[in-house]
Amino acid sequence: MIDALIHALPHVFAPANLLAVVIGSVAGLVVGALPGLTVTTGIAILIPITFGLDPLFALGMMAGMYNAGSYGGAIPAILMRVPGTPASVATILDGYEMTKRGEAAYALQVAVVSGVIGSALSAVALILFAPPLVKVSLLFGPAEYFWLAMLGLATISALLGDDLVKGVTASLIGLLIGTVGQDLTSGTERFTFGSLELMDGFSIVVLLTGLFALPPVFQMAEESIKEGMSAAALKFRKQRSVLREWRYFLPVWLRSSAIGVFIGIMPGAAGSMSSFLAYNDAKRVARSPETFGQGNPEGVAASEAGNGADNAAALIPALSLGIPGSGVAAVILGGLLVHGLRPGPQLFRDHPDVVYGFMLQMLLSAFLLLVVGGLAATRIFGQVLRLPRVVLAPLIILFVAIGVYAVNNAMFDLYILVGVGLVAYVMEKLGYPQAPVVLGLILGPMAESQLRLSLTISQGNPAVLVSSWVSIIIALLTALVLVTPLYRAWRERQRKPAAA
């Protein structure tokens, strides 16, 4: 493997291939930063363009677009509270609060450095630990996925916000929306009202964009008499150095990257889960969890590191078994096939130059992100905030509409977008948090379909749910997460009478 890596190095750093990674990164940054437009679409468009080109040139562009696109979503999330990609939703929670405090530059810096760390660690995992990690991913069958979803649902409390009732209501709304669509096991259509467009359920990208991108725009329209941010408030000059504070961020980076890599290698877990679960985890273990959601840089770091770590990891099962760990990995597989590169163990034997070259490009593009997505890009994107809101609000709506239309080329999605946007705006006015909706929406259907699959396979015998040690461990973890707060509450109560 070392031989193959050394052999691949000169190809990776060949001027043309280097340029490909740079081009891909710049394009990815734009694709990621535009709400609704996703990396999946971007890479799908790249595939036919790269048809006659050298594989490493093509893959270099894809690698660049993958890592930069996944970070790009954080830019509008932090600056305008508008998520560029579904995964950047968790970045908003603290990122935008920091911008309001005038720390936009610092927040973006935290995001980019955390994204780089996450993507780089993920690429290292891809290069060094692909074989054992693939074995881990194979341990997960329907029963294990069911427990994973339950664990995710159990940790949802960290996202509920200050008002418990409103938080729980929001997560139930998410679970409810998640039931829409055709039931795979019976073929019954649920809450589709005969609409073809709803047969696969709500499109997550459309729904998330409506939930998170529109309310801030409506808010802007409300405040449209105000002027844009003054130059002084923006402060794009270096504020603090994230790199110098590495000791402070290191634990968050490591934990979040581990979570991202883990979710990345799981084909059955949605990619946008990584950033949420990483954020959840960071808040849960933080010394002062109440500062999360109020502009804690650790929140941004957790979300972006988790998000970045999902990238290369999703390629692990894709390259070694042909099983993509995420939507983007699926498109990259398509791109490999176009170049006659068939995924599987033989890919590593027959084309080591290309495979290890591509892995190195994933690593390279992670570091390139520092250059491409660093302060220069931040300053350019940041200028947008200087626009008066009368101009900015319709502009965002325009970009959001184009992006959402591009997902499925369907007018229907635009109606959903506006409808969901209005509902979300009202929710926001009434103080209901939107983040729990997302987790309910992602995890609810996963828990349900996997539970039914495992019971179908076992012919209704519930013992299948605890038939492997992986299931048992995750089930116990879930129980632990649920019981810990009860135990704490009980101890508090024990202590109080003693004090009185």
Add this chain to the structure above:
Amino acid sequence: MKRVFRAGVMGVVAAVALSGSALAADYPTKPIEMIVAFAPGGGTDVAARSIASFMEKHLGGGARIAVINKPGAGGEIGWTAVAQAKPDGYTIGFINVPAINALVVEGKAKFKMDDFQPIANLVYDPGVLVVGKNSPYQSVKDLVEAAKAKPGSIAIGTSGAVGSSEHITILNFERLADVKLTHAPFGGTAPVRQAVLGGHIPAATMNLSEALQLSREGEIRVIGVMSEGRSDYLKDAPTFREQGYDVVAGSSRGIAAPKGIPADIVAKLEAAVDKALNDPEYLEAAKKAEIPLHYLASGDYKAFLEKSTADLEATWKVSPWR
């Protein structure tokens, strides 16, 4: 001056009158939309995007083909869009047999098979039944015997939902072998493959091209191929027919247009696909990627579509999948 004006008017009138027939001669004068009923990056999408650039080349005259993804409802949204498009040759689309026929046979689709003008078939990928490498089943017979001993105890994973083409195949197989199996729909190719490899499901169906690499590596075992003869790509794998079960199924991808499109445009598109499929550059790439190319010209494709619809109607009568 007046004369010039009159000549101009006459010219315009003539141009308008002729445009009906001139349309086909100049075709294409604007970008052609190629509708793909699945999301970007899927098998059909990659096939469409790669053939599109070669069709552009062989249509000549700077022809442009834009691939438009209209995914959803198992392809129904995109296919409805093709069926209902203006038959002027500027909207064509990929259709997938037998998924599209199944929707028509169920009677829930907004289109009929007659609403399409077949152009050409490109790919035919036979179905296969696979088991994990540690599975006790060495042949279809082993699996049938185990299922007969304990009816319903063997679950077969598919990438679809209830009513998908793979589900229909399982129903056919159940009828022919007189066994009871359990259908476990995973809703995607990635999870079902993971489940077979990890030993979470006894057996699964997929397309041959998806099983090739894993089978050669010995990670999975192909116990039955649903084609008439053995595949050149995987000579060791026996067919269902050899083992005494007449199961022939697979999925095909081809290009169709809305019905009523001028015959000379059909011919142009057909010729472009034919030339594209014989383009050495394309052939080389297809061979490397082991794409099971299977060209059928417009007439043959139409006959193939009619036969598969008739087969599905027969199945629907005996064992409706919904």
